[in-house]
Amino acid sequence: MTAPFAYVRVTDDADAALDTATPGTQVLAGGTTLIDLMRLGVMSPTRLLDINRLAASPSTRWGRIEETDKGLSIGALVRNSELAYHPAVRARFPVLSQALLSGASPQLRNMATTAGNLMQRTRCAYFRDVGVAACNKRNPGSGCAAWDGFARQHAILGGSRDCIAVHPSDMCVAMVALDAVVHVRGHYGAAGEGVTEREIPVEDFHLLPGATPARETTIGPGELITRVTLPATRLAARSAYVKARDRASYAFALASAGVALHVEGGTIRAARVALGGVATKPWRSREAEQVLEGHEPTDALFERAAAAALATAQPRTDNRFKVPLAKATIVRALARAREAA
Amino acid sequence: MATSRNIDPESRGAVHPLQVGDRAPSLVGLLPGTGAGRDDGLEQSDCPTVIALFAGGEELFAGEREREAIRAQLRALGAVLIALSPDLLWVFRPDDERQSLEPAPRAPDGGPPALFGQCGVAPTGAHGPGLCGLFVVDARGVVRFAHRVRAGERITLRAAVEAASRAMLLPLQDRAGSSRREFLLASLLTGFALAVADACAPAPPLRDAGSLPQEQLDLTLQINGQRHGLRIEPRVSLLDALRENLGLTGTKKGCDHGQCGACTVLIDDRRVLSCLTLAAMAEGAKVTTIEGLGGPEALHPMQAAFVAEDALQCGYCTPGQIMSAVGMVSEGHAKDDDDIRELMSGNLCRCGAYPNIVTAIRRAQREMTATPPAVKGPA
Numbered sequence: 124m125t126a127p128f129a130y131v132r133v134t135d136d137a138d139a140a141l142d143t144a145t146p147g148t149q150v151l152a153g154g155t156t157l158i159d160l161m162r163l164g165v166m167s168p169t170r171l172l173d174i175n176r177l178a179a180s181p182s183t184r185w186g187r188i189e190e191t192d193k194g195l196s197i198g199a200l201v202r203n204s205e206l207a208y209h210p211a212v213r214a215r216f217p218v219l220s221q222a223l224l225s226g227a228s229p230q231l232r233n234m235a236t237t238a239g240n241l242m243q244r245t246r247c248a249y250f251r252d253v254g255v256a257a258c259n260k261r262n263p264g265s266g267c268a269a270w271d272g273f274a275r276q277h278a279i280l281g282g283s284r285d286c287i288a289v290h291p292s293d294m295c296v297a298m299v300a301l302d303a304v305v306h307v308r309g310h311y312g313a314a315g316e317g318v319t320e321r322e323i324p325v326e327d328f329h330l331l332p333g334a335t336p337a338r339e340t341t342i343g344p345g346e347l348i349t350r351v352t353l354p355a356t357r358l359a360a361r362s363a364y365v366k367a368r369d370r371a372s373y374a375f376a377l378a379s380a381g382v383a384l385h386v387e388g389g390t391i392r393a394a395r396v397a398l399g400g401v402a403t404k405p406w407r408s409r410e411a412e413q414v415l416e417g418h419e420p421t422d423a424l425f426e427r428a429a430a431a432a433l434a435t436a437q438p439r440t441d442n443r444f445k446v447p448l449a450k451a452t453i454v455r456a457l458a459r460a461r462e463a464a
Numbered sequence: 465m466a467t468s469r470n471i472d473p474e475s476r477g478a479v480h481p482l483q484v485g486d487r488a489p490s491l492v493g494l495l496p497g498t499g500a501g502r503d504d505g506l507e508q509s510d511c512p513t514v515i516a517l518f519a520g521g522e523e524l525f526a527g528e529r530e531r532e533a534i535r536a537q538l539r540a541l542g543a544v545l546i547a548l549s550p551d552l553l554w555v556f557r558p559d560d561e562r563q564s565l566e567p568a569p570r571a572p573d574g575g576p577p578a579l580f581g582q583c584g585v586a587p588t589g590a591h592g593p594g595l596c597g598l599f600v601v602d603a604r605g606v607v608r609f610a611h612r613v614r615a616g617e618r619i620t621l622r623a624a625v626e627a628a629s630r631a632m633l634l635p636l637q638d639r640a641g642s643s644r645r646e647f648l649l650a651s652l653l654t655g656f657a658l659a660v661a662d663a664c665a666p667a668p669p670l671r672d673a674g675s676l677p678q679e680q681l682d683l684t685l686q687i688n689g690q691r692h693g694l695r696i697e698p699r700v701s702l703l704d705a706l707r708e709n710l711g712l713t714g715t716k717k718g719c720d721h722g723q724c725g726a727c728t729v730l731i732d733d734r735r736v737l738s739c740l741t742l743a744a745m746a747e748g749a750k751v752t753t754i755e756g757l758g759g760p761e762a763l764h765p766m767q768a769a770f771v772a773e774d775a776l777q778c779g780y781c782t783p784g785q786i787m788s789a790v791g792m793v794s795e796g797h798a799k800d801d802d803d804i805r806e807l808m809s810g811n812l813c814r815c816g817a818y819p820n821i822v823t824a825i826r827r828a829q830r831e832m833t834a835t836p837p838a839v840k841g842p843a
């Protein structure tokens with residue numbers, strides 16, 4: 124049982140879903156992160172805005188996957204399982220299908236939504252335990268229990284002294300490799316002005332913790348994700364996701380890599396390398412991409428790219444193993460992408 | 465429940481002894497960023513506030529080391545401190561490393577700070593110098609703890625906040641458990657500690673929730689082909705509604721956090737976790753539980769296969785395994801045993817009956833895909 128809250132169901136009016144600026148409001152989609160964290164006492168909204176009905180509403184495209192010339196448009200409320208098994212995703216954006224199917228369980232994938240996955244919170248054990256006082260993400264200014272604690276799970280890239288919590292998503296890693304764009308709807312400017320949309324490259328959507336780990340994304344109150352678009356690029360089809368974890372299935376990544384290659388005439392023309400399980404946000408390694416681009420896709424090149432991706436890693440005592448593990452996932456993902464399509 | 469009473473801000477004497485449940489006195493002028501000249505209605509802190517009133521002596525303010533010890537605890541608690549003597553004001557906010565130690569604001573008539581009177585504490589200290597009043601105000605501005613130090617009580621602010629910090633480490637249900645609380649309230653320090661811990665905890669304790677006005681939802685759920693009217697709080701999960709309100713206890717509660725799969729049901733024929741689904745979210749959909757799949761006289765092929773293949777030991781995870789397997793078969797992605805293992809990975813079996821579970825599912829899958837797949841319900 125969670126703390127009490129008011130329940131508001133939005134059925135047909137997409138603008139009503141933007142009523143997120145009321146203090147204490149959280150948007151409820153799949154509920155797989157939110158209700159879990161509410162039951163743990165980590166999140167305690169006083170008002171839930173259930174937007175699930177908008178998926179079937181003819182007034183929105185929030186529940187739809189649409190193929191266009193420009194690529195793919197994925198509604199905010201498209202369930203992870205539906206997206207993973209969509210023929211266009213499997214054929215044209217395999218890294219996304221593979222990433223989704225490597226995440227959570229079939230039941231959770233039937234519940235979790237595209238937008239909810241973008242907004243999911245860390246699995247840091249200290250963040251999830253309200254008995255631990257020090258967590259800058261949960262309780263700004265209180266310190267970071269992981270820094271001096273058991274940090275096996277934690278980030279080796281993108282961390283700060285204030286937070287080394289890992290972003291747990293598989294989907295987002297694939298989306299970084301696919302140059303996805305997050306479409307956000309909101310009231311901007313003075314009150315009374317209309318509702319407009321803005322577009323955020325998924326790479327910029329999540330924030331590094333820095334000194335403000337409680338702030339995780341670039342969107343704020345009064346804003347809501349409506350859809351994600353994947354551009355049709357020559358990279359997307361030759362893409363792959365490799366995930367290393369503590370058990371064969373149904374576990375969060377210790378390290379994962381989502382990669383995409385555009386190979387022409389035996390040369391890598393363009394590359395995307397994204398990492399999961401090792402960083403405080405879905406991580407794009409431009410360093411690795413630079414090593415790859417313009418060269419023949421050999422195993423030796425892949426090793427060099429992996430080394431470049433981890434060159435700035437700052438492991439703690441308990442998670443040093445993530446450096447070689449992440450390198451190995453990158454090399455393996457690149458090899459799979461090379462064979463694909 | 466104590467009725468909320470508003471303290472007359474002009475009241476100077478100990479007319480209203482401040483009680484738990486009262487609205488807290490205005491803290492305008494004490495907290496940084498509030499006070500005269502502001503018209504944005506910002507009067508209270510937005511996080512729990514500890515008010516410590518000192519009479520006479522200045523020992524609290526004497527040592528930086530003492531203050532640092534107190535600050536560390538408050539930072540961990542996420543609580544604001546207002547420590548006030550007739551002469552000095554010390555405010556500490558956990559989100560702001562700066563602290564202010566400044567002359568206490570005098571009342572308009574030049575008397576001691578008005579907060580003393582509003583809290584019903586004599587600024588001279590009824591029993592000598594030192595801590596003479598200790599109050600906890602939650603983020604909503606409601607008093608959660610009120611104590612005026614009596615003769616013979618020796619209590620320091622440092623000991624109090626350290627106790628509060630320790631109380632934060634108690635499991636939530638212990639903090640909220642009424643019998644345990646009544647027992648612990650015998651100790652003043654612990655009472656304070658629990659009040660701070662509760663006020664600082666993200667979730668209000670369960671037992672207190674009964675005293676708050678709770679929104680009730682009138683829902684109609686369609687379960688196993690039958691419509692059920694329910695009047696429940698929005699926070700009730702589908703799992704709890706099934707088990708506690710509708711008596712359908714076939715669906716099991718394992719972890720209640722989406723990690724074990726024991727609570728798997730079908731919503732509109734898709735397998736989902738009922739523990740992470742609010743009952744309200746299932747309104748308008750078709751819910752199928754293990755009871756709706758088939759009874760002893762007419763078992764669903766998946767149920768029959770679990771029996772035939774001895775696919776269980778203790779049986780607790782079995783309803784979830786079966787519902788998940790039925791969902792998996794209708795999804796149509798399992799081509800071999802490896803696929804079955806992967807696509808059933810959301811259902812844990814602590815007895816380790818996995819080999820027979822896979823065999824049973826393979827057996828039922830053959831039968832279900834040979835005949836039109838059907839989820840049989842009473843209606």
